[in-house]
Amino acid sequence: MSDTPKKCAIVVAEHLPNGLAVNAASVLSVTLGAKVDDLVGNDVKDADGVTHPGVIYTPLPVLTHSADGVSQILTTASDDEELFFATFSALAQSCKTYDEYIERMSAVPTSDVEVVGIALFGPKRKVNKLVGSLPLLR
Template structure:
């Protein structure tokens, strides 16, 4: 593991009020976006002993935590000023059937009216822990 990754933390927080399938959906969307935004999270491809190449996987743990939606909104707002990479996932996004519908509906919605049901954070371990350190793991 690279030295800088030892000081990095990546977490996903989903609303505890969501059904388990919607929690899984929110977590998967957030982690895919984090992987695209933070390319150093995913390691290089690896060969097994037969020479078959397997795609690289995440290089740091990514715990999935839960919190009330109001707390996720607060984490979203506070994390803007800490130099963290953050990915929010809203109830609006979860209600859309296509990306085009999401783009249209989000474009017509003020930020203050968005209700976050998930957030992903990536950055300095101390800063991330300060935001989510006491939250429980998803069960």
């Protein structure tokens, strides 16, 4: 990882009920952990010598934005090679199994995918520019 300060953020569509917003954020955070190298720190030991699994080394705010705003963030992130992003769709959220998700997604053109959440990772200044003014999910 470069010396440039990095930042993560998750943005979910503000129209989602809290349960679906938390679901979208949790799915996106797992994806970030799986796709971004060295995002999770090493295991640590407490004073009693008990080992605790490593956690993300940087804050991970969960923010909200309008559905159009989430789409605008996606468009901007898509055009920037320094930003990693992952999306979560309403279609994915409605599926009961991963096989169902694969099958249903294969029939939907990209332009018709309703993105309800996006995870970002990249240079701190670029992530801040995209999400710095957004409110936290409450």
